[in-house]
Amino acid sequence: MPKSPVRPERSAAAGGAKSKDPLAVVRRVMAGDRWAAAAGARLVEVREGYARTTLRLRDDHLNGVEVAQGGAIFTLADYAFAAASNSHGTVAVALDTSMTFVRAATKGVLTAEAREESLTRRTSVCNVRVTDAGGKVVALFRGTAFRKDDPLDAVLAARGKARQRGPREGAVAAPRRTGTR
Amino acid sequence: MPKSPVRPERSAAAGGAKSKDPLAVVRRVMAGDRWAAAAGARLVEVREGYARTTLRLRDDHLNGVEVAQGGAIFTLADYAFAAASNSHGTVAVALDTSMTFVRAATKGVLTAEAREESLTRRTSVCNVRVTDAGGKVVALFRGTAFRKDDPLDAVLAARGKARQRGPREGAVAAPRRTGTR
């Protein structure tokens, strides 16, 4: 897997003016997800309580029997879940997830749509549907997030510093700011 | 992500003598999982109703806040689940999974241990524990697999043919032989 390229938001986070728009902040936090990037997952849309991600299936998403591996599909769904859960301006971390695999997928673009079904002070719950290019359901996911008091833009500031020091050391220093797991 | 290298088992599957040892077969099926390989997950041990996998965390497993992304951890757990579920000589496909994220992980080697808790004619259920290098629980997973009548070594034969034709076309021709999802 290639090293993640330099991303514009990184230097912005480290040095620049912070947007007060919570959706701009969540987009920047999500853009720093290197595992989603490695998987080829893209955040297409995010608004309060909603997010949509897509992933074009590649050969390296397949398992030993030529269908998309569960972990690749989970990565796509979890990415949408994280974006929707963090869309309110404070940090939310994944706590519980469940996923039902309905149909094998082998190629084409998969879409995951996360809709928040519940929002309380401490938790939020999203349903996520993963569909194939023909609109057929590939998998159904539900995730519960624990909502912290930390503002989301503090994550960007911490990340900027962490990446300046190198990710491993930064991660050790700040393991609790798990904005999107 | 690099192209998956040529694997010895592939040509063996296509042309060679097949082992009658079900564990040898499941190892070969699992070795063909390109998404697990891309994630760096390794199958360390498999026996009937049990499997253990490991993954050394890398920078590209991390998300926007410098901790391992849920999809990376799921990939590791699902890989152990698939190996244990397919350890009886017939094809098992993942149907339902649930995962609780207990602790953020940032570096070091994670281990997933899958133990089959139930085995009936049509379904099997595994609990999987993901622990960090210090033995602390990072995540807990449970998966239900649907058990087919197809012998597992038929998967290898089909895969050999599919990969000769190229994975996309092969996958279209044989989407139902989802040995490990």
Added chain:
Amino acid sequence: MPKSPVRPERSAAAGGAKSKDPLAVVRRVMAGDRWAAAAGARLVEVREGYARTTLRLRDDHLNGVEVAQGGAIFTLADYAFAAASNSHGTVAVALDTSMTFVRAATKGVLTAEAREESLTRRTSVCNVRVTDAGGKVVALFRGTAFRKDDPLDAVLAARGKARQRGPREGAVAAPRRTGTR
């Protein structure tokens, strides 16, 4: 708990003409659910891929801290799930369920709405929302059912015979016809 009263559908099932309307059949199968009846759960509406059930909270639904016990809420949700899953004329049995408890409920009428999100030859998946009288989400449920080939009205015929013999013996003789779990 009182003994379940004699139900009209029982004698009809044992002796009478069977309706060919699958929804009439599912209503009769569901009416024979004595645990749902003991809990006070009612099937209010069922159509293909959809069901709605209600339950008025009573003191004996409460746990040690005066809120509705998880099992009472699960019973309501599972009853809606079973009705929706069996709405296609063949037997479906619950395989996997997950439930997130969002808000404590203490009194009033709870409603569970089950919507089928996926239907394949062998499985179906429903999302169920449990809401309180004010429309607030109390719990979110997802269930996967395994679909058998058995027609649903055969369940009624078997049940008629089983209850003539007494439920325990009948159950031993026919443990596989688990129409609704």
Added chain:
Amino acid sequence: MPKSPVRPERSAAAGGAKSKDPLAVVRRVMAGDRWAAAAGARLVEVREGYARTTLRLRDDHLNGVEVAQGGAIFTLADYAFAAASNSHGTVAVALDTSMTFVRAATKGVLTAEAREESLTRRTSVCNVRVTDAGGKVVALFRGTAFRKDDPLDAVLAARGKARQRGPREGAVAAPRRTGTR
């Protein structure tokens, strides 16, 4: 369903000396669970991070096809989960649960064993196995609890007052002290 009988622990909680033994407290909190009592579930053993409950199947646990309803089995498992989760002296509330139904059960005594697999400051996770009299697995459950700071014996004091006022009013006044959901 009969009205729940007067329980000795109630007057003790309202008026008497409180035990400092956390297991004595959790037993008393669990003894106040009227839904578990209505279902016939009994708490047989509880120690830190572990609990065992039993339930003798009755006719009124059965569904329309003469097997134990999912909600009856869930009630048993959830009761063990609640006891184990509240065994540390502070209040824990159920957040997420998942349950796989492996085998239909029709009669005899079911046992649920809850083992805590993870305990952090804010959450705990239990696996629960439900087995029949022959030791065969009937269902597998996992639950995540959110751990509050409230001491568990405060629940007993609040409950004593609530039941003096009548349960509905008490519940309205104190819906947040959800010791066992």
